[in-house]
Amino acid sequence: MNFPSLDRTRQLLALLVTASCLTGCREAPEEPRVELRLHYQVGDTLYYEYTANGTVTYPDSVTADKTTRTYERHLRVDEVATDVTPSGNYLLAWTYHLPAKTDEVADSEPRDITINLEISSQGRIIDVANVETAKPLFGDMDFRTYLEQTQPVFPERALRIGDSWTQQVKVLSPEAEPVVTTSNYVLEDLTEDNGEPIAVIAFDGDVYLPTAPEKGEGSSAVSSEERIRVRGRMYFAHERGQTVRVETNAEAQLTRVAVKNGSVERRSLEIEQQSSLQLIER
Numbered sequence: 001m002n003f004p005s006l007d008r009t010r011q012l013l014a015l016l017v018t019a020s021c022l023t024g025c026r027e028a029p030e031e032p033r034v035e036l037r038l039h040y041q042v043g044d045t046l047y048y049e050y051t052a053n054g055t056v057t058y059p060d061s062v063t064a065d066k067t068t069r070t071y072e073r074h075l076r077v078d079e080v081a082t083d084v085t086p087s088g089n090y091l092l093a094w095t096y097h098l099p100a101k102t103d104e105v106a107d108s109e110p111r112d113i114t115i116n117l118e119i120s121s122q123g124r125i126i127d128v129a130n131v132e133t134a135k136p137l138f139g140d141m142d143f144r145t146y147l148e149q150t151q152p153v154f155p156e157r158a159l160r161i162g163d164s165w166t167q168q169v170k171v172l173s174p175e176a177e178p179v180v181t182t183s184n185y186v187l188e189d190l191t192e193d194n195g196e197p198i199a200v201i202a203f204d205g206d207v208y209l210p211t212a213p214e215k216g217e218g219s220s221a222v223s224s225e226e227r228i229r230v231r232g233r234m235y236f237a238h239e240r241g242q243t244v245r246v247e248t249n250a251e252a253q254l255t256r257v258a259v260k261n262g263s264v265e266r267r268s269l270e271i272e273q274q275s276s277l278q279l280i281e282r
Helices: 006-024 131-138 143-150
Strands: 045-059 066-084 090-098 111-119 125-129 164-171 179-193 196-215 221-237 242-260 263-280
Touching: 111 131, 125 143, 131 143, 143 164, 143 179, 143 196, 164 196, 179 221
Parallel strands: none
Antiparallel strands: 045 066, 045 263, 066 090, 090 111, 111 125, 164 179, 179 196, 196 221, 221 242, 242 263
């Protein structure tokens, strides 16, 4: 029996491999990757419409029953890039335009509230200023702590669909151990809106907002804490580096603790809210 030469065998094997790849071994196209980064130029102004509706359930002040009421909220939020630092961070001014006769404002006149912040291109909060003007809208909330827990910090790496990252924030509690909150993000899809590439980012996380005790008459003191579970989606135009829409479902419990003459009284209310932040093209 004559065996084929070694060279001929190699040629036959090469032919067999080539034929197999032509019929069923084609390389799969590489999955697209995107790098998520904010991008502003000085003077950029973005206009957003914020709408929310929800329910508040709270204990009746007289009976043991609970009372539920509904609410709606409509705001316009302007975002202006005022400067870019030498390190590449962005200085932004966020102005909330409160309409007249809302739950947040006692009088009937419209009011503007402006918050200033410094943020990196990855979304990391560097500094927050002018927060004292925000009390009519947010109360005594630690605005920087809130932003650190709700603003996604994009990863260093480029992402493919299905890639995820986790973000943790340590929140100092005035009367207890620090609370660590966790938010999870996943690049859910890469799509288009009117021909513009959009990264769809799903998020699911917790927010913890304590307030320091306020001294009242004598030995009385009042403090509160709010725990919020948030889920939703962020639609990010990654080529221009701007958020175009955020849709959020939130469930919150606000607990008020009053200490008077040695006795402690706890009262809690529950909030469920659906909200949307939409970029308006101008």
